Every structure is written in C-alpha cells, then in structure tokens.
Amino acid sequence: MYDLGSGDGRIVIMAAQKFHAEAYGVELKKDLVKMSLEQIRKLGLEKTAHVIPGDLLKQNYSSGDLITVYLLPVSNDKVQALLDKQLKKGARVVAHDFEFKNWTPEHVESIEDDGEGRRHTLYLYRK
Numbered sequence: 347m348y349d350l351g352s353g354d355g356r357i358v359i360m361a362a363q364k365f366h367a368e369a370y371g372v373e374l375k376k377d378l379v380k381m382s383l384e385q386i387r388k389l390g391l392e393k394t395a396h397v398i399p400g401d402l403l404k405q406n407y408s409s410g411d412l413i414t415v416y417l418l419p420v421s422n423d424k425v426q427a428l429l430d431k432q433l434k435k436g437a438r439v440v441a442h443d444f445e446f447k448n449w450t451p452e453h454v455e456s457i458e459d460d461g462e463g464r465r466h467t468l469y470l471y472r473k
Contacts, residue, residue: 352397357414358386423447
C-alpha cells in the first residue's frame with residue numbers, strides 16, 4: 347500500500363502494524379520524513395513500513411493494491427492522471443475528504459464525529 351503525502355506516517359505505521367502490509371509513505375517535507383522513520387524504527391517496523399522522501403508525482407505506484415490520499419483537490423487532480431496510467435486493474439484508492447473529480451466512487455463513508463468534533467468523508471475507488 348502507498349500513502350501519498352504521508353505526513354507523520356500514521357497510516358503507513360498502522361498498515362504495517364495492524365494489517366502486516368508492505369506499506370510505503372511518500373512525503374516531501376524532510377522533518378515529517380525524519381519523524382516517520384524515527385517512529386518506524388522505535389516500533390521495529392523497518393521490514394514492512396517505509397517512507398520515500400520526495401515528490402509524490404515522481405513515484406511509481408504500479409505495485410500498489412491500495413493507495414490512500416489526503417490531499418487538496420488541486421493535488422488530487424494532478425495525481426489522478428498518474429494513478430490512471432500506473433495502477434493495475436482492481437487496485438483501490440481511498441481519498442479522504444476530497445473526491446477525484448473524474449472517477450466515480452464505489453463506496454462513500456461519512457464519519458460524523460472523529461472524536462475531536464470533525465466530520466470526514468472517505469471515498470473508495472476501484473480501478
């Protein structure tokens with residue numbers, strides 16, 4: 347699985363820890379990459395949790411079965427074309443709060459309260 351714009355690495359870490367997934371985060375900000383890698387080392391997840399430093403638009407996601415994104419709409423628009431080209435049939439994409447405008451979601455899940463008073467929407471797409 348890949349988490350695009352992985353931030354502090356929480357999704358990558360959870361995927362590796364809870365679901366034993368081969369998990370990759372892609373993050374541009376060096377301080378967040380460092381924070382993620384430190385947490386991965388602390389938890390002993392180096393074999394399954396990875397963070398790729400760099401531009402998410404310059405990566406290859408063709409091996410991904412699951413892609414997660416929590417990006418602004420303008421970034422979703424940019425990454426959508428890349429995912430259209432690279433993802434294999436059956437691959438899933440989960441978008442947090444912002445839809446991909448040229449795809450139709452297979453499922454939409456609304457979370458009324460995340461425990462901190464915020465509302466979220468998750469969109470599941472399948473290639």
